[in-house]
Amino acid sequence: MTEKREKPKRAGRPASSKRLKREDCAAVAIRTIPNLPQVPCQNPFADIQVSGDNRGVPFSIRLRLERTRRAWLCFCPQCSRRVAVLYFPPGAVEPGCRACLGLVYASQYRFKADLVDFARAVARWKTLRRGGN
Numbered sequence: 001m002t003e004k005r006e007k008p009k010r011a012g013r014p015a016s017s018k019r020l021k022r023e024d025c026a027a028v029a030i031r032t033i034p035n036l037p038q039v040p041c042q043n044p045f046a047d048i049q050v051s052g053d054n055r056g057v058p059f060s061i062r063l064r065l066e067r068t069r070r071a072w073l074c075f076c077p078q079c080s081r082r083v084a085v086l087y088f089p090p091g092a093v094e095p096g097c098r099a100c101l102g103l104v105y106a107s108q109y110r111f112k113a114d115l116v117d118f119a120r121a122v123a124r125w126k127t128l129r130r131g132g133n
Helices: 112-129
Strands: 026-029 045-054 057-067 072-075 085-088
Touching: 026 045
Parallel strands: none
Antiparallel strands: 026 085, 045 057, 057 072
16 A cells, blocks of 8 residues: 655645735825825824825825824725725725735745745854854
8 A cells, every 4th residue: 555645834824825815905004195184183094085096096085084193094894994005906996905805925935945045044144154064
């Protein structure tokens, strides 16, 4: 009887996954929106109209903002989470946050071998920096 050998598992998601990556979407950081209300302000909430272009597709959306101690945050139009960045999938006019769009990072698709090579390079750099050979 012959035993079946299992293939070694790789770190990260399978390369064949069809999930949309964050890097493939247009991102709108709330802090970069022009004409945000000045700080300090009496009301920590604001409604603003934002218009623009998502890779050739025009959009115009109304956003509800909230001022925290450090920054303005936006309520996601799809799931109402407070977020600092909204993403537009390719060709979309309605933005969403990473959670409701199901976005993943490209780094989640790296193989374990790539990470091991990176760790070795960092260790070598630290050795050289200390004056080692």
